Amino acid sequence: MLSKSCVYALRAIVYVGHNSSENHKIGIKEIGEELDLPVHFLSKILQSLVKHNILQSTKGPHGGFYINEVSGKIKLLRIIEVVDGLSFFHKCGLGMHECSDTHPCPLHDDFIVFREGLYKIFATKTINDLVKKVEDGNAFIQNLNTKN
Amino acid sequence: MLSKSCVYALRAIVYVGHNSSENHKIGIKEIGEELDLPVHFLSKILQSLVKHNILQSTKGPHGGFYINEVSGKIKLLRIIEVVDGLSFFHKCGLGMHECSDTHPCPLHDDFIVFREGLYKIFATKTINDLVKKVEDGNAFIQNLNTKN
DNA sequence: ATATAAAAAGACCTAAATATCTTTTAATAT
DNA sequence: ATATTAAAAGATATTTAGGTCTTTTTATAT
Ligand code: FES
Ligand code: FES
16 A cells, blocks of 8 residues: 555654654664664665655764644645545546446445545644654554564 | 465466366466566466366366365465465554554554455356456456557 | 467466665765 | 654665567368
């Protein structure tokens, strides 16, 4: 559904949101290790998020990634848009060229309920919402038994 | 979500169910052309379905693919199982190693609604259900403007 | 029996996603 | 200014999904 790049992005951002601040930035190595993600690959993904101003970073000693006021309020959908694009939310679930109410595939009615439901979730929730869940102990972003 | 192989499979089976019978089998070439699908690739997929007894075929003149009584009643989920496997329906939407109620990711509650809803649809609907929709004119499996 | 038609099987090929490794750039502390 | 640290950038490798082409097998009609 979402690509690996995309879920890596989401989890990494939440991790950064949870563990960092303007004066305690967090290195790519730590993020990768804590989330069991391939560091260099993740690095690419985060680079792109920084370019899109979804995430902040600085180089050099005590550098690393962090998240500012504004970024925390970004909707998950925006991250998906940047990493994967939004085509999933418009595509036919049976792979027809067009998804349309007037020329629907046999799964259309059932499928769009879920597709649009997901859309709404992603379009509504922010990074901060996820961070809060983690901080309240109601959710986790690290694997239970850490082994890849 | 579903791989191309999988949606190709579903659409092809519905096409066969709709257009063929024991004494009017239907060739791979026609299926591919009518659905705008790559013939040889589709051929592989259908081969595997035949092996799994989800679809029937005979070689030689007037040979081709068809669907018997039993196959029409097969659930969509079975096709997904054979082509893609069922891992999607158990996997964490944020890519954590395990999806669990006790160690949930921050999207877990929202995501499983979607995941399990879809599961139910696929576990319930049969090939014949989709064929019927098409025959009743309530759905289509061919593209509108046929160009790949 | 033979020719023919169609699927099955096998061998490849291509593109995209995922992952790794190396070099460069820039920020900071000394 | 210099050394150091960490991200950015670039190049390359691997894996998986998707697709094509060729040969073989098998059923049928003649
Ligand atoms: S036409 Fe297939 S999901 Fe809308
Ligand atoms: S833990 Fe992520 S979806 Fe269940």
